Amino acid sequence: MEIVMVSRRGVLKLVGGGTVLAAGSVGTFVAMNGPSRAAREPWRQAGLYESYRKRALSYALLAPNPHNLQPWQVSLDGEDALTLYHDPERRLPATDPYDRQITIGCGAFLELLSIAAAEDGYRTEITAFPDGSDLQALDRRPVARVTFHAGRARPDPLFAHILARRSNKEVYENRDVDTDKRNALVAAGAVYGQTAGCIGNDLLAVKLRDLTWRAHQVEVMTDYTYQESLDLMRIGAKEVTNSPDGIELEGPMIAAGRLLGLVNRKTLADPSSSAFRQGLDMYRAMAMSARGFAWISNSNATRQDQINAGRAYARLNLKATELGIGIHPWSQSLQEYPEMAELYREVHDLVGGGERLQMLVRIGYGPKIMPTPRRGLDAHLV
Template sequence: MATRRGILKLVGGGCVLAAVGAGGFVAANGPSRSARAPWREAGQETEFRRRALSYAILAPNPHNRQPWLVRLDGDDALTLYCDLDRRLPATDPHDRQIVIGHGAFLELLALAAAEDGYATEITPFPDGEDMATLDTRPVAHVRFIAGGAEPNPLFAFVLARHTNRQPFEARDVDADALAAVLSSGNVQGVTAGGCGNDALAASLRDLTWRAHSVEMTTAYTNQESVDLMRIGAREVAANPDGLVLEGPVIGLGRLVGIVSREAMADPASDMSKQGMAMFHAAAMSARAFAWLGNSGTTRASQVSAGRAYMRLVLAAEREGLKVHPWSQSLQEYPEMADLYREVHDLIGEGRRLQMLVRVGYAKPVVAAPRWPMATHLIA
């Protein structure tokens, strides 16, 4: 809830808004259209690998870091690397989540290539791996095989799929729809689990909220998110990645000094408290959960988890469901250790949990910003 001083600032801002023209202010502070251009341009490339890549860059990935670098090899292959400057050292110290994001990229690449009849032979970490950290070695090598694949019906939902962080509707997820979603996640040696609105879901609502609270109240993990916050359409257009705060209300809050990175970094600030309240409402609205697990012993298993997750979220869109990752409890920094053990004891069943998401019904949201495809290509 805003303080009296904050309310007075907003009233003052309203006077400014009236002076400059409400219509112009709203238009200037709406979601950046240029930052979403890759969603509109997907599929327009003429060369088949570039065409597949124009879809692959739309894959979900942690904190929207888009850590993909691609070298085109010869006429029928490519090599995928991690942009090492786009990792999340605080919340993802061993780069597990970043590798999962690469897996989602590779699965979407494969689905897009299949639309043109190309099979993809994907070799994860062809030059070896380090489970403690990523390095300059490639994440994967991909060879395209003409005439080796048929289109997959899940591809039809690629452009409609968006991570939905809003509170979900107060209705239970259809059991058959959830089962269909989980079935799509049982690929690549990954096991998908889930639950509807039952006692287990209640336990997961509580656990995931406690994990979210740990991340937001631990100074260095919260600061990682603050540093990646893009506030307002201008910042989003200049750096179309990271976490996004857009819209007229954000623009007005920034204008009058309520919305700032300094406030986000201070858990005692009104802005931080309001943000926590909004996320709490979203967490408590979860009527169903889904999770993915596998051996977790190799980098290839993390790639597989990302590939399975890509299929799971596309299947959710097919079933009219929305998905929001809530995997803080799976992270591996010291302050999360107790909740990491708790969530694995609760639903791990001896596997390494790779993703934990809430599933439900919600109104569509705007697409996340994306860097243009050309920025991911190594010359």
């Protein structure tokens, strides 16, 4: 499906399908079918709470996380502590069977929590998995306990970039990222005992562009892994408003496609449909536009390593925001299910360095984009 808006003639057209909206109707249609504003309200509410813990949490829930599941549950303990749990209903059993990516998302949450608390002068004492953990799967034991210590922290310069942080899932410009900026990304990610790497548009990047695209194809052409994504798709602003999580598909083009029955879960699931094929074309263009790659790795010996990888990735993402660099996780080849095993070995041979790759992202310069939907603070408090 391709929809073209011709502003000079005032006509919204679906290629091959004739006129959808005549002149004079386009502006109204676009205005009524834009992205959900309500689903982005938590970005505007960040920092507006009276309680310092809720202020910190209101920034933490903006953290990057897999498939935008936002798998965080929090209990406020006493006057100066909280406990973080993962939500057992928000997992990715097909593509993340050992909850590694979910744990990384919890680490990113904790890092933004710590940065935001420091802005108020509070040092966070974070104890990951205080009651133990299992590398095979997360359970109901706490992910972390956090104690706040007043007057013991200095503001972190990365705080200024939390509200502008994005995962930029667009085609990047034909412009390379210079060495100094790539080195700054490595420095930002090489914290908490992590190994960070970053390359520009070189021969290794050519190999990684091809590999990451093949990994994407494996995921969408494998029924049960693609179904996991389909189940998390929110199609149209109404669905996004009602469920501000998962993979949002919204805007006037999506609305027009829905109106004509060309964009829905059935067509998106059908490899022979134009919606499916053009979705592949869109992602291929994104993959091939990468102007370099960055990654984070460690020994993956414990859940603490995964938490630390998430904390390091949050800092790398914020540094990219500061530098004006687009960044987009492209980690399908790091996933642990049988159909991905060959590419898992290949990517580790290329850049693993004998460690477990925890994050792999493409970098470049992309257009300005909106923040992803968020569920809001009350949805996370238990």
